Amino acid sequence: MGRHRFHGDATRFQVIADFVAERYWREVRYVADVAGGQGMLARILAKQYRYEAEVIDPRAWVLRGVRHQASAFDPAFATYYDLIIGLHPDGALREVAQAALLRPAIVVPCCNFWSETKLGQAELIDQIEQYYALHGVQYERVEFPFKGPKNIGLVSAPPQPPAAGRTGEANP
Numbered sequence: 001m002g003r004h005r006f007h008g009d010a011t012r013f014q015v016i017a018d019f020v021a022e023r024y025w026r027e028v029r030y031v032a033d034v035a036g037g038q039g040m041l042a043r044i045l046a047k048q049y050r051y052e053a054e055v056i057d058p059r060a061w062v063l064r065g066v067r068h069q070a071s072a073f074d075p076a077f078a079t080y081y082d083l084i085i086g087l088h089p090d091g092a093l094r095e096v097a098q099a100a101l102l103r104p105a106i107v108v109p110c111c112n113f114w115s116e117t118k119l120g121q122a123e124l125i126d127q128i129e130q131y132y133a134l135h136g137v138q139y140e141r142v143e144f145p146f147k148g149p150k151n152i153g154l155v156s157a158p159p160q161p162p163a164a165g166r167t168g169e170a171n172p
Helices: 012-024 040-049 075-080 090-099 121-134
Strands: 030-034 052-056 083-087 105-108 138-143 152-157
Touching (some): 030 040, 030 075, 030 090, 040 052, 075 090, 083 090, 090 105, 121 138
Parallel strands (some): 030 052, 083 105
Antiparallel strands (some): 138 152
């Protein structure tokens, strides 16, 4: 990673990629790196762990060999992917959270693109957790081992559909 210039802690890409591999291993194959910028996370996921990782970002400048879509992320298309990642997704923060209603997601917010009200990092995470709770999204708060303070994320799974009841049986 020494040849590439990144804002913030450049180790965050490897940390998140390692987390994905450890947590999901072969449960996922197709990964969306939303607002992934140059695509370093997608590159590591693809080359080191053999995931089908793709950057979805309207800024069309990615590292050579990184799959990408030069467009904004639409949460309605989240079902194409097995995992949605928003590592400092800026303006796509809400869309990544909405995608968590449909697919497992990891979001590590850096800036308040959630509310017009000024929110600090802790309040921002709280607001996203409230959104998840309201919509039945299962989640856990994770402090990732890279330089903070923008290293707190939410790892989530979509709401579970209600269990199908048996038909034709009388209720006791």
